[in-house]
Amino acid sequence: MTDFAATKAMFHLPEGVLYLDGNSLGPLPKAAAAKVQKMLTEEWGRMLITGWNKAGWMGMPTDLGDRIGRLIGAAPGTVVVGDTLSIKVYQAVASALELNPGRKVVLSDNGNFPSDLYMADGLLRSLGEEYELRVVDPEAVAEHITDEIAVLMLTEVDYRTGRRHDMKALTDLAHARGVITVWDLAHSAGAIPVDLAGCNADFAVGCTYKYLNGGPGAPAFIYVAPKWADTARPALSGWLGHEAPFAFDLDYRPGAGIERMRVGTPPVIQMTALAAAMDIWDMADMDDVRAKSIALTEQFIQQVEATCPDLELASPRAPAMRGSQVSFRFADGYAVMQALIARGVIGDFRAPDIMRFGFTPLYIDEGDVTRAVEILTDIMQNRLWDKPEFKIRQRVT
């Protein structure tokens, strides 16, 4: 049984803040600062270039990949860390397309994170006019999975509403039509149990700075199913994905398995912070995390609906149909969110009217939810959001 009081104690959570935005950027693991400090002074500082071998920097992308793999149903040796999520989306879609020659359409939905659509669009424009990115409503994805489709590219959990796709059913349907799947786990990894192997997923990608708490700009990850690992051609064929990077051959030969999805020199300092976060994840069982996540989101929905009737639930009501966030619609949601932030309740806002609240059992508990709802209720019932200073739009990530 996961000890959530113990995991909560391992995060730095500022006094007076109820942080319900771990779905955007997870908080600082207390151990991260010391771990990074040590890496800087004792590894980079003392070992200099030899740190790549002596300190194990070169192996971090696959070491961290394996640790993330445990949370997403991926066997050791099938996940590697590196680059940004957008780059990994490009790499996965480019590889998947080539494994399905003759088909020219990538299918996605308009609930996908825009950058996934932008990256696929950029790739397909490079490949030529015969390629098409087809974007449909999330509810219409299944009916659009035809034998015309080369690649199905979906984000499992919608970044705005938390609506969850049925990964197993859609993957099965895709395979029945000869379609290769690319799943974006940005709002899944560390949020809900994922079973990539059990779903027979082909490719998956995700980021580590949201639920995984790797820090701002933490690297992304990519999963390649064993059946494709030695045949997928990485379009982004960098030297660290080469079979023998330090032979400095002029010709590219892809490395074995997941290693070929490495590209350039990995970000050691970011990976060190991520490793501190994964130390906490090593204490957690995803089924426990999911059970508590459901309890927290159910509590939040019930309490908010009881006291804030003007807010309309934008997330699916059935817990099984959503990730680990809850969104409410309100025309002045932007101002409400600013009023909440001013009171220490940190969620975020997505245009035109969605207030998002992320629930992260590693450091959020029932008392936090109750206090957050009390503040939200005060703001709503007394229209405390209706002030000019809360209506000035600022860029928010």
Place this chain on the structure above:
Amino acid sequence: MTDFAATKAMFHLPEGVLYLDGNSLGPLPKAAAAKVQKMLTEEWGRMLITGWNKAGWMGMPTDLGDRIGRLIGAAPGTVVVGDTLSIKVYQAVASALELNPGRKVVLSDNGNFPSDLYMADGLLRSLGEEYELRVVDPEAVAEHITDEIAVLMLTEVDYRTGRRHDMKALTDLAHARGVITVWDLAHSAGAIPVDLAGCNADFAVGCTYKYLNGGPGAPAFIYVAPKWADTARPALSGWLGHEAPFAFDLDYRPGAGIERMRVGTPPVIQMTALAAAMDIWDMADMDDVRAKSIALTEQFIQQVEATCPDLELASPRAPAMRGSQVSFRFADGYAVMQALIARGVIGDFRAPDIMRFGFTPLYIDEGDVTRAVEILTDIMQNRLWDKPEFKIRQRVT
């Protein structure tokens, strides 16, 4: 006049080490540890998601780009930091190719860093069989710049020998033939004065963990000439290169100028370490750096040739023809380098027989060179390298 004693004092240089491998990984700026610590605890820890605006994280890629720009002859607003060098090579070559429609050949040389060739090869394979990566000898590049070539992709300074291409002459020749240029400055930025604007270069890329001392896995940079900045299409079209990233539109619209070359969420922790390194660079003038670099490399060559006749100079003899490193060939160079490292002289080795020594005036001085040569001379004259423990090959970056 640059105060090199002052800059040297700003680096952590381990006792007993003469570090001549700053061309692979620069040393730790003393201020980096505190600066990163502060970013972790006071920014990520306290500001959480609001750090993107409050702490200025979102602007770091262009802020750092401008600071690097000063060292490479690039105007403010023409350089942005992010991703790895391999990714930036891909992005530059893909963009350049599209700006030269109708031509299908990328010309490079076999002295280029292999990852540049791998990335270009990966891109061209994606685009189709009609595309070709043509790799010639460095000396033969000029004669191969014909009106068949779409893009000339070269690394200015050879990573093995330090041989330097004539960027201005080759760029002029390329333009006369309607060829667009992509220059890799991995061994140029912070090593030699570069005048991208004066050379009329089209695209340039580089890394920040070598001479710039940004730390292991520090992000890369990309330069786009103003004439292309608003027409280049980033094949890697990520959300942070979008005109309005936080509008979350479904369609990609490239941002203005260099901003469009941003892709995903930038690595804030790595950028913070890089910023500490750039604080030192702000104290330096590249002409002073070059003058001292030439003095140090000339001193090294003269002293080594006087006392180690078995070593054959692999770098150009004329200082103007080389970067800031000196390479010597020796059949047992690997063992010699291991013997040097065991004595605290850190250079590196590139197969089959090249010993590389990087000279970095910010923290290496005449006395260091003299001591390094004394140790090398002892090792060579007394065959101290001829021991089994120095002949076991390990992977070295």
